[in-house]
Amino acid sequence: MSFSIAPTAEGRRLRRLLLLIFLIALVLVLLAPLTSTDQADTMGLPELVDRAQLRILTTIAMFVVLASAWNLVGGLTGYGSFGNVAFFGLGAYTCAVVVDTHRLHLPLAMGIALAPVVPAAFAVLVGLPLLRLRGHYFAIATLGTAVAVGEVVKNIEFLGGATGLFPPILRRADLLFLYLMVAAAAIAVIVTRLVLRSRFGYGLIAIRENEDAAQVIGVNTTAHKVVAFAIAAALSGLAGGIFALWNSFIDQSLGFSLDFNIQMILMAVLGGAGTLFGPVLGAVVLELLIQVLAGRSDVAVYAQIGLGLLLAITVLFVPRGIVDFLGGSSRLSWAHLRRSLRETGV
C-alpha cells in the first residue's frame, strides 16, 4: 500500500476551494490575536483572543512544524523515524545555552538562528549509519538515539543537568512567539512544497516505493536520505529553539518528551503522511482535540484513553489520513472504511 494520492479533476476543484477556505480562516485566526495589543485596546476593539487561546494557537503552529518535518522522512521517504524529538530537544537546548546569561549569553536572535544548525549537523552525523537500517530497525534505532541523547543531556552540568535551563523570560511577548512559530510553520510547509515538486522529492518518493530500484535508476539514496533527515532536523530544531524561549524553561523531560515524539507522528499519519497539507491538518485537528479533552486536569486520564483509541481508529479506518477524503482519491463512505480494513487484515 502506498500513500500516493492522484486527485481527479473534480477532486482538484474541491481541493482548491477547501484550500481557499482554509487560507481565509487562517488569516482571520492570525489577525484576531492583534486585538489583544494595547493599540487595539485604546481603539476600543473587543479582545477576541485570550492568553490561553494564544497558547493553543502557538502550540498548534509548533506541531505543524514538527509533523511537517517528520513527514519529510516518515511520509515522503518512508523511513518511519521514532526519534525526531531528539532534533527538537537539541534545537531547544542549543538556543537555551546560547542565550543563557551564565553560559554563552548571546542575543536571542542568535539563539534562534543557531537552533536549526546543531540538530542538522547531528542528523547528518547519526543519519549516515542509522539510515542504512530499514523498517523496525530504523524506528528503534532512532528512538534509542532520542532517549540516549536526552539521557546524556541530563547528565551534563553545562547543559543544566537534571534541573534544566532557564532562558530569560520575555514579558508581554505572547504575540511575538505566536508569529515566530507561525513563521516557522510557514517555512516548514513551503519547504515541503518545494521538496515535493523537486527532483530531490521524486528521489525521496522513489526510495519510499522501492529503494533498491531507486538506486538502480541512479538515485543517490544515501545522500537523499541524509539530506531529508537533515532538513527535518533543522525544521524541528527551529521549533525547539522558539519553544525554549517561549516556555523560558527547558529540561530533559520537556525537550525530549516522548509525548511530543508520538504526537507529531500521529498528526502526520492522521492528516495524511506523504502529502503537503496532511500534517498541517493533522496538527490542527489533533492538538485542538487534545486541548479540548485535556483542558481539565481531572479528565486527563480519559483524554489519554481517548487519544489511544483515536490512534487505533486512525490506523484501522483512515490509514491514508483525513486529507485523502478532501478531494483526494477516496470518498468517505462505509464501503471505503470496510475496504481499507480488508486491504490490511488477514
Place this chain on the structure above:
Amino acid sequence: MTLLLQQIVLGLLVGGVYVAVAVGFSLVWGILNIVNLAHGAMIITGAYLTWWLFATYHLDPFLSLPVVAVVLFAFGYLLQRVLVNRVIRAPLFFTLLLTFGVNLVLVNLLLLLFKSDFRSVTPAYSGSGIGIGGVQVPYIRLAALAVALLVAVAVAVLLNRTRTGAAIQAVGADRDAARLVGIDLRHVYALTFAIGAACAGIAGALISTTQAITPTAGEPYTLQAFVVVVLGGLGRVGATVVGGLLFGLIETLGQTMVPGLGAGWANAIAFAILVLVLVVRPQGLMGLGRPQ
C-alpha cells in the same frame, strides 16, 4: 575481587528479569513482524494482577504465576484477533502506532483502577538470601532467574517440538505458503501474540517481587526488550537469553565499575549499546541472517 564477583552475580540476576521481559517480545516481533509497544504495559498489567492477588487473597507471587499467565494469554489472544490482525499487512509503522494506542489505553486504565501510588509485593522471604564466599544471592532474584529461564525453555520447546510450534514458525517464515497448507492464519497469529502476552505477564509478576510498580513504569521495559532482542538477535529463543543476561551484566558493571558513571547513566548506556549494535551488527550477536 569479591566486589567484581558480586556485581557479576547481580548482573546475571538482573539479566534474568530482562530475559523474561524480552522472550515474549522477541517471539511476537520475530513471527508476526510486530514491534509491540504495549509490551511494557502488559508487563505492568501482570505485575498489578500479581499485586492484587497478593494483597486481597495473600496469594504467593510465585503461586499466582499461572493465573497471571492465563489472564494475559486470554487478553493477548483477543487483542490480536480483534484488533491487530486487521492491520497486520499494513506498513510496519501502523502496527507501531496501533500498539502505542493500546499502550496508552492500558496504562491509563491501570491509573484509573490502581491510582499512581507505588505498590510492591513483599512475601515473608523477600529480604533473605544466601551468602556463598562473601557473595550475596537474594532468594527472590534467584527464583526470578530460574522462572525466566524456565519460561524461555518452555517457549523454545513449544516452538521446536510441537505441531503448534511448527505452525507458528511456518507462519513466521512465509504467510502465504502457511495458508496454502491449511494453517488458520488468524488463529495462529492470535496464539503467537497470546503466548507473548503470557510471557509479559510472567515477567510482570517477577518484577513486582523485586521492585515497586506504578502504572507508568512499563515504558522502560518495552525499551529494554528492544535492546535485549537487538543485542541477542531476532528469531531464536537462545539468542534472547544470551542478550538478556549480557544486557544485565553490561548495565550492572557499567554503572558500578566504570569510574564517573553512576545510576543516572543506566539508560544512556543501554541506548548507546542499542544504537551501536544496530549499526555495527544489525542481526544481533547470534541472530539469523541480515534483517530487512
